[in-house]
Amino acid sequence: MIFTVAIDGPAAAGKGTIGRAVAARFGFRHLDTGLLYRAVGAKGGDPVAAAVGLVPGDLEQDGLRSLAAGQAASKVAVIPEVRAALVAFQRRFARADGGAVLDGRDIGTVICPEAEVKLYVTASAEVRAHRRWLEVGGDQSVVLAEVRERDARDMGRTDAPLRAAADAVVLDTSEMTVEAAVARAIAVVEQAMEGRG
Ligand code: CDP
Ligand code: CDP
Numbered sequence: 001m002i003f004t005v006a007i008d009g010p011a012a013a014g015k016g017t018i019g020r021a022v023a024a025r026f027g028f029r030h031l032d033t034g035l036l037y038r039a040v041g042a043k044g045g046d047p048v049a050a051a052v053g054l055v056p057g058d059l060e061q062d063g064l065r066s067l068a069a070g071q072a073a074s075k076v077a078v079i080p081e082v083r084a085a086l087v088a089f090q091r092r093f094a095r096a097d098g099g100a101v102l103d104g105r106d107i108g109t110v111i112c113p114e115a116e117v118k119l120y121v122t123a124s125a126e127v128r129a130h131r132r133w134l135e136v137g138g139d140q141s142v143v144l145a146e147v148r149e150r151d152a153r154d155m156g157r158t159d160a161p162l163r164a165a166a167d168a169v170v171l172d173t174s175e176m177t178v179e180a181a182v183a184r185a186i187a188v189v190e191q192a193m194e195g196r197g
Helices: 013-024 035-045 047-052 056-060 065-077 080-095 108-113 127-135 140-156 178-196
Strands: 004-008 029-032 101-106 117-122 170-171
Touching: 004 080, 004 108, 013 029, 013 101, 013 178, 029 080, 029 117, 035 047, 035 056, 035 065, 035 080, 047 065, 047 080, 056 117, 065 101, 065 140, 080 101, 101 108, 101 140, 127 140, 127 170, 170 178
Parallel strands: 004 101, 004 117, 029 101, 117 170
Antiparallel strands: none
């Protein structure tokens, strides 16, 4: 069965949390595509060469979840040649047999416009920064500034900017618990599966 769930949205909206839960519920594979860009940013040197030469082991190194790795990722993510080098891997993952969940910024718009389900997960910048701060600690105002800077870069770039696909279901989790957000996402997927018969 080929079935793709595309989850896009800004930093710390809950994409990964929802993606993992949806994948577990339906037995689908899950790919956090942000890790690809984080790994390219962490490699240093020429980002295009880093993207072309990326191997699965690069996604397992420590430190990729840090704020600094997120900033480095969004800087290399504006480079069209970096994005192009990562497309084929993501498309194969999305359309291989067995069902797949991918979360990122451009899954429903660029990587898999034919996805059976598209979710755009968002929340206010303040709520998202607070969530990230609970994970990484430090100065909360610095985390908020970092989130805002990354949002602006991701939404403002020319190639594959962050935006909701026209046919995406928008899920604002600002005032939702993780459980409620996951339940809503699962309901959307179930409805799409029933619609296919
Ligand atoms: O993948 P993304 O950066 O969009 O977010 P995440 O890493 O899945 O989630 C960020 C944090 O927000 C996690 O610690 C979640 O437990 C928390 N959270 C959430 O994802 N959804 C809510 N409705 C409430 C909190
Ligand atoms: O977890 P969080 O939402 O904070 O970030 P992430 O999903 O790990 O993505 C890190 C950065 O990679 C983003 O700020 C984007 O600049 C870039 N990215 C992208 O351009 N396209 C994707 N499909 C995924 C991530």
